């Protein structure tokens with residue numbers, strides 16, 4: 006029986022390297038055969054205290070394809086939550102109705118707290134700016150899928166590396182796999198020193214750049230994120246740097262054949278549409294992989310894999 | 311025994327002496343221990359001469375011995391302080407204010423978006439750096455530091 010049975014997934018550090026790999030292996034099995042009614046006696050609660058259609062549909066599609074029934078809400082309007090019920094009471098009540106809780110909540114640390122109150126396992130589907138571990142797992146899945154391995158890769162992260170939690174999680178997770186990191190961002194949006202420390206503590210190397218062109222020849226993966234105008238106190242500064250983190254098809258001429266472009270989506274203009282047609286674009290497949298990874302997590306945590 | 315300071319702050323028969331408190335945090339130590347509401351003799355001396363600091367503060371609390379939690383509170387604002395338990399005018403125990411590895415209940419998380427600032431939840435922190443005082447919130451995973459530390463009311 007898997008060590009994941011009955012576990013919570015709140016933060017990427019909750020799982021060991023072997024456990025990540027176990028989830029990815031199970032996800033591969035679901036990619037081959039996604040419709041298996043192995044959770045037909047289970048109820049999955051999806052509690053979205055803030056709307057996130059993309060993430061919720063991915064979880065619900067995953068649960069549906071495994072035959073589970075779904076209860077919950079897609080935003081707290083009209084529920085007892087809006088009437089002022091505490092998170093504590095909501096979770097205690099729902100954990101008596103469901104076998105697994107998937108929760109998204111804008112308050113940081115809310116999922117950890119829910120897991121301490123709940124009598125059933127909790128999967129964090131995003132707690133504000135803190136953690137979104139299933140996004141990280143699907144990123145790992147996509148990297149392994151496209152590269153055939155996770156070890157010894159050159160990972161380029163581009164865009165808002167300061168506030169982008171998906172990048173922080175990805176860098177931390179890839180520290181388990183002897184990666185070399187190439188960090189491209191405007192000066193104002195560099196990777197926080199705490200995340201760089203994780204890289205150093207793992208005995209790995211990172212290089213910092215301000216122009217995306219410099220990483221294209223070395224990267225195995227280019228992980229793009231959006232640079233938001235609101236992050237810049239000076240709008241002129243935004244105008245000056247915004248193009249340095251935009252990827253276009255013509256820039257990809259010197260890239261490695263195995264290189265793939267990932268993006269947590271939604272994109273705005275940081276990847277131009279002409280990239281979509283190139284063999285390097287993988288971001289839409291990446292989103293699809295989220296369903297298999299979420300199926301794998303639910304199956305493992307509920308003890309049927 | 312340093313008789314000069316005894317002239318300034320009288321001896322107590324039973325209770326605790328918190329000595330070698332940096333002058334700027336003396337009243338904060340008194341506050342976080344709730345001594346404003348303590349209904350027995352409390353003697354506070356500040357800007358006293360000492361060898362360890364140029365000037366120091368001292369607090370004497372009659373008929374009170376501090377709990378482990380209270381000692382950790384002292385350690386967070388005055389890590390150099392010594393805690394001396396007195397019985398019958400004699401020193402029975404000398405403790406250093408030692409910063410614990412984990413802190414529960416009495417510190418607020420500095421992150422306004424942290425769940426602990428929105429629901430009635432006891433806070434929990436791991437102390438990741440004792441020297442520079444860096445506490446990692448068990449819930450939101452953000453760091454509260456010397457500059458941002460606040461105590462629960």
Ligand SMILES: [Zn+2]
Pocket residue numbers: 114419420421424425426447448449450451452
């Ligand atoms: Zn917190």
